Amino acid sequence: MGLSARRHARNSSRLLSRTLIVNIWRLTAIILLIWGEFGVYFWNLSSCKWPTTVAQSSGEKPTHVLLVADAQLEHPIAYRGEVSWSDFFHRLTYELYLRRSWHVTMRLKPNTVFFLGDMLLSGKDMRSEHEYQQYVEAFQRTFPLDSDVSAYYIPGNNDVGMGVTRPLSKHIRKSFSLLFGPFNQQVVIHNHTFVLLDAPGLVDEDYTRAAQRIPYNKWSSLPGGPVEFIKTVNTGDSPVVLLSHIPLWRKDTATCGPHREKDNIHKGVGHGYQNTLQKHTSDFLIENLQPSIIFSGDNRDYCEHLHKVVSGRVPEDVALVPEITIKSFSPSRHIRRPGFQLVSLNNPDPSARFHQSVAHDLCLLPDQNFIYRRLYAGFAYFTTLAMALFNMRRRRELAPRALLTPLSSHTSLPGMPSPHPSLVTAAWTSYPPTSPTSPRGTLPGLIRTPNATSGTTFRAASRPGTPLLSPIPYQHEETEDDSLYPPQYASARPRLHEEETWSPEHLDHLGENENGSIMSPFNLAPTAPHKRRPWSWTWSFVLKGRRRRITVNAPTFSWDAFKDLIALLGDGVSADIKFKQRGLIKSTVMDVLSVAWVFALTWAIIAWWSFR
Structure with a gap:
């Protein structure tokens, strides 16, 4: 393998070294x-x-409302058994997803935030008010709010329980009301009435009413219950926005729109949950509230459904009220992409029956x-x-590589020609005075000729010599002990009866430079070409009576420096x-x-x- 080939192989191995690839x-x-x-x-x-409403005028500033459903924060208190590493990693990544999603969501700068139930994954399992308070504090750390953002919460079945999972003691509902607020609320925002409904409590009261076979118009509502709250809501002329954790009733064949990932919402009841409200309960809500739009949660997936509403104010006036079931904010095995809902509010138009002052849009979160x-x-x-x-x-x-590794240029074995005879026979080629690889019996600073059998040895100078200063044969051992001519500075000395002369014949060995002038024997190196100076910027100013100067030079790139950096990453x-x-x-x-x-x-x- 030639010298250039070996250099190319060495450089390519450095460029593709293990350290470089791993880094x-x-x-x-x-x-x-x-x-x-x-x-x-x-x-x-x-x-x-943020979406734009139909009624939005050019000079009116809308109110931005953020709707979040099913945050379902996990908490270590809810798991009292032994936790494996897989469960720990799952809960860690789960909470990291909630924190980062919430951090990015709050960059939208909402004015008001509504949580549509199931803020806590296992709030109904808390055994004391202190545990519930710790759980809520963990929720507040995961979902922090700015001081200028108002927040409202409605209960979910995982927050307070429902049906057979409803706690026998009242500490859960009491803790919820103290930490999150009332179960049923009426909030006015930008001339819109938001009705916050206790859907789990409404389901429990509905089972009690149905067991006695009493219709809603004859039912004596429970004190402080959701039915009593619905009957006392006074909406006036403002549009009503109904917020419920559990979706309203619809047929099993009803579709949910293009943003749905799984099947439609079907009726179903299980241990501590119910997919939809009963038909009579849904009709009771729509007839008494006359909502312009309904937002619900609990189902985890997105769904759009239109409810038929018969207005009591205008006879035979039938309209369609949209219900939007919001995606879960937390990751779930039921859906691939969680999400939330953005709502914009503008002043309603009183001349319209169903106002077009509410606009909403879906936002999707990453797929965990x-x-x-x-x-x-x-x-x-x-x-x-x-x-x-x-x-x-x-x-x-x-x-x-072992077969192609060449011998060192400083090593020569007895009876074996040098691997580079041209370099050895050149009189002006210099070699190190000492070499750890010199063969036994060879003095430091000496080089054998290609004809190893002749026994003739030349002394090598430590600096390049000219043709006139070529080394002479070593004649006697006493010459090496001469203090005036140490081995490292040994060179040819003129004889006593001869004088050094300069002959024009040496011009044949010197050659000419690029300009045609004869090169001096004492300066064989040609003149370096002129390099263009890099760009620089200089600014002069006077400070404390003295002139100062600041110079900024343009950065330069050196290929040799880059190759040296790559060489540092080599493996060796x-x-x-x-x-x-x-x-x-x-x-x-x-x-x-x-x-x-x-x-x-x-x-x-x-x-x-x-x-x-």
């Missing part, structure tokens, strides 16, 4: 992790904008399964594949030896783990920073 994958892992933990949230919500199961798992798969291919290529390159001979000892499979596993620990450490730091 590239580590940097890629950090960038991918930052994107998966932060960037994907901002990217998904970058297209979310895509982040962890596709993005991160896919990166781990490609990292393993890339390291395996790299080590296979590395094994093929290391196999013939020891890495090749370790690679041969470990083998292909073990080396691949070690390379993958060297990338994995950086990924895991970065993820742990980001998670710790998110919980500050």
Whole structure:
């Protein structure tokens, strides 16, 4: 293998060294992790904008309302058994998803926030008021609000229980009312009346009423219950926006629109839940409230449904009232993309029967399964594949390297010609005075000629010599002990009966430079070409009676410096030896783990920073 080929192989091996490849994958892992933990949230919500109402005028500023359903925050108090590492990791990533989603959502700057129930995943399982208070405090830390943002909460079946799961003691409902607010509320925002309904309590009262076979118009409502609240609501002329945790009744064949991910909403009752309100209960709500629009939760998926409303104010006036079932804010196995609802309010038009002063739009959050199961798992798969291919290529390159390794240019064996005879016979070629690889019996600073059998040895100077100062044969051992001519400065000395003369014949050996002038024997190096000075900016000013100057030079790029930096990332001979000892499979596993620990450490730091 020639010198240029060996240099090319060495440079290519440095450019594709193990250290460089591993560091590239580590940097890629950090960038991918930052994107998966932060960037994907901002990217998904970058297209979310507040909707514009039909009644919005050019000079009117709308009120922005954020609707959040089924936050379902988990809490360690709800799990009193032993927790495995998989459960711990699931709960950790679950809460991280809620925190980051909420942080990005609050960048929309809403004026009011409504939580449509199920703020807590296991609020009904709390055994004391103190546990419930700790749970609510954890919710407030996960979903912080600015001081200028007003928030309202309605109960869900997981917050206070429902049916057979409703606690026998009253501490749960008491704790909810103290920490979250009243169960039933009437709030006026921008000339719109928001009716906040206790849907779990309405279901319990409905079962009590149905068991006695009493219709709503003859039912004596329970004191402080939702039925009594509905009968006392005074909406006036303002549009009514009904907020309920449980959706209203509809046929099983009713569709939910294009944003639905799973099947339609069907009637169903189970342990502590009910998919929809009963038909008579839904008719009772619509007839008494005459809502302009209804928002509900609990179902986890998005659904749009139109309810027929017969107005009591205008006979035979039938209209369609939309109900929007909001997506769950928390990740769930039922849906791929969680979300929330943006609502804009403007002053209503009193001349219209059903006002067009409310506009709403759906915003989708990132897919958590895509982040962890596709993005991160896919990166781990490609990292393993890339390291395996790299080590296979590395094994093929290391196999013939031992056969192609040349001998050192300073080593010559007795009876064997020098590997570079042209360099040895050149009189002006210099070699180190000492060489650890010199053969036994050779004095330091001496070089043997190609004809090793002749026994003739020349002394090499430590600095380049001219043709006139070529070394002479070594004649006697006493010359080496001469203090005036140490070996490292040995050169040809003129004889006593001869004088140094300059002959024009030497011009044949000197040559001419590019300009045609004869090069001096004492200055063989040609003149360096003139380099253009890089761009610079200079500013002069006077400070304390003295003139100052600031100069800023343009950054320069040096290819040699870049190659030196790449050389620092090289593995060296020891890495090749370790690679041969470990083998292909073990080396691949070690390379993958060297990338994995950086990924895991970065993820742990980001998670710790998110919980500050």
